[in-house]
Amino acid sequence: MLLEVLLTLSKYLSFLSSFAFVGLLLAMSLLTVNTEGNFSANSLALRRKASLIGLIWFFSSFSYIIATLADILGVSFTDALDITTVRSFVSQILIGRYLLAQTLAAFIVGYLILRPSAITITTEFPLIEEGNEIVVTDPNGKRVDTGILTVLGTDAVAEMKPLETSGLYKVTYLLLAEADIPLEGSYTFTYSAVVISTPSASATPQPSASATSEPVGSNFGTNLFVIFLLGLSILVLIGMGAYARKIFKEK
Numbered sequence: 682m683l684l685e686v687l688l689t690l691s692k693y694l695s696f697l698s699s700f701a702f703v704g705l706l707l708a709m710s711l712l713t714v715n716t717e718g719n720f721s722a723n724s725l726a727l728r729r730k731a732s733l734i735g736l737i738w739f740f741s742s743f744s745y746i747i748a749t750l751a752d753i754l755g756v757s758f759t760d761a762l763d764i765t766t767v768r769s770f771v772s773q774i775l776i777g778r779y780l781l782a783q784t785l786a787a788f789i790v791g792y793l794i795l796r797p798s799a800i801t802i803t804t805e806f807p808l809i810e811e812g813n814e815i816v817v818t819d820p821n822g823k824r825v826d827t828g829i830l831t832v833l834g835t836d837a838v839a840e841m842k843p844l845e846t847s848g849l850y851k852v853t854y855l856l857l858a859e860a861d862i863p864l865e866g867s868y869t870f871t872y873s874a875v876v877i878s879t880p881s882a883s884a885t886p887q888p889s890a891s892a893t894s895e896p897v898g899s900n901f902g903t904n905l906f907v908i909f910l911l912g913l914s915i916l917v918l919i920g921m922g923a924y925a926r927k928i929f930k931e932k
Contacts, residue, residue: 820848
């Protein structure tokens with residue numbers, strides 16, 4: 682009885698989260714307006730929601746694989762967690778291979794959306810266009826920002842290269858506001874392949890500035906990312922439709 686509930690719950694949660702994920706991607710691609718080639722606040726909010734939905738999709742898809750295997754073998758959910766049995770199921774059985782592909786897709790797109798691509802520092806007063814600088818270095822001291830800095834009112838956005846090394850990153854900034862003294866300081870944040878910790882303040886914090894790592898890009902990068910999201914949305918939607926059609930035919 683418990684296995685049947687888990688099987689049904691993971692199945693429909695996987696369906697709902699996948700369609701919700703695709704809907705959020707389509708909303709980011711078609712329904713939100715970019716500001717000077719950068720993601721708007723609405724786009725960033727949708728991106729955070731999509732990352733959460735993507736994680737739900739991944740865990741529900743993985744649970745559905747194990748629950749399906751347990752149902753086929755007539756064993757409990759925990760007994761179906763045997764690595765050898767799971768490997769055989771996802772590599773030799775057609776439905777297992779499809780479910781694995783779906784789970785990997787959920788993990789990959791979730792990782793791509795969670796992955797930081799810019800650093801944003803917000804100040805109390807509007808910033809001037811020239812003279813600002815943000816430098817991001819990895820644990821080895823190598824610079825990982827692209828040198829492209831965009832000023833949007835009180836926000837200074839530094840575009841970043843893809844992060845490859847896990848560890849402690851340092852952000853050093855010099856910002857010039859219209860009605861304030863130059864704002865200079867630094868802070869650190871920890872990056873890993875999946876989890877990004879909250880940035881910690883430096884030894885000499887500046888109370889008039891706050892820092893977050895928000896995914897904002899240049900005009901060219903933003904357009905490419907939107908096109909990628911739209912294509913990914915269509916592919917995922919087609920895959921989910923084909924799988925739903927296969928299930929209805931079996932019934």
